[in-house]
Amino acid sequence: MHGRDEREWEKMIAAGREILVARAVLDRTTSYGEFAAALIRRTGCARFDFASGNGRASMAYLLERISEAAYAESGERLLGAVVRHPGVEDGGPWFCRMAVAKGFLVPRTRGGRQLFWAAHVRELHEHYAGRRRRSAG
Numbered sequence: 001m002h003g004r005d006e007r008e009w010e011k012m013i014a015a016g017r018e019i020l021v022a023r024a025v026l027d028r029t030t031s032y033g034e035f036a037a038a039l040i041r042r043t044g045c046a047r048f049d050f051a052s053g054n055g056r057a058s059m060a061y062l063l064e065r066i067s068e069a070a071y072a073e074s075g076e077r078l079l080g081a082v083v084r085h086p087g088v089e090d091g092g093p094w095f096c097r098m099a100v101a102k103g104f105l106v107p108r109t110r111g112g113r114q115l116f117w118a119a120h121v122r123e124l125h126e127h128y129a130g131r132r133r134r135s136a137g
Contacts, residue, residue, distance in 0.1 A: 003054070008045055009065065015042045016066045020079050024128040029084045029121060032059060032092075060094035067098060075127040078102070081120045090117040 004012075019038050023030050030038075036048045036059065049055035063080030070079040078091075078098055085092040090113060099106050099120070107113050 011043050012039060012045055012062055013065050013069055015039055016062060017070050017079065020066060020082050021128065023082045024079065024124045027125045029082045031086050032083055035083045060092065063094055064098055074124060077120060077124050077127065079124065081117060082124060088114070090114045
């Protein structure tokens with residue numbers, strides 16, 4: 001499993017979920033690099049090598065696992081979508097694959113996919129906005 005054992009994945013899933021919920025509560029997104037750095041600081045796990053195909057695939061795998069674990073609590077949205085692909089402002093290929101697997105109708109054009117991702121992120125932010133209001137009050 002991408003050079004990590006299940007115990008390490010579980011640790012990263014739990015920490016990653018907390019990081020991404022916090023970003024959603026704050027009405028923010030994060031880049032792959034920012035997310036990976038925060039995750040490594042929090043868990044002490046080995047870093048992701050985004051220069052390699054395996055490194056990118058392992059991050060996609062992690063975001064899929066986080067999204068699956070948080071699916072019900074996130075209003076049946078993919079929590080990993082708050083991690084944006086730099087330069088193109090979308091969730092990356094894993095997001096479209098998982099969205100299709102969950103039954104979402106994903107547009108075929110690049111622009112359509114970007115708009116679909118942006119709407120998905122907005123819905124996550126709206127879903128988690130209640131936590132922001134409760135913590136401020």
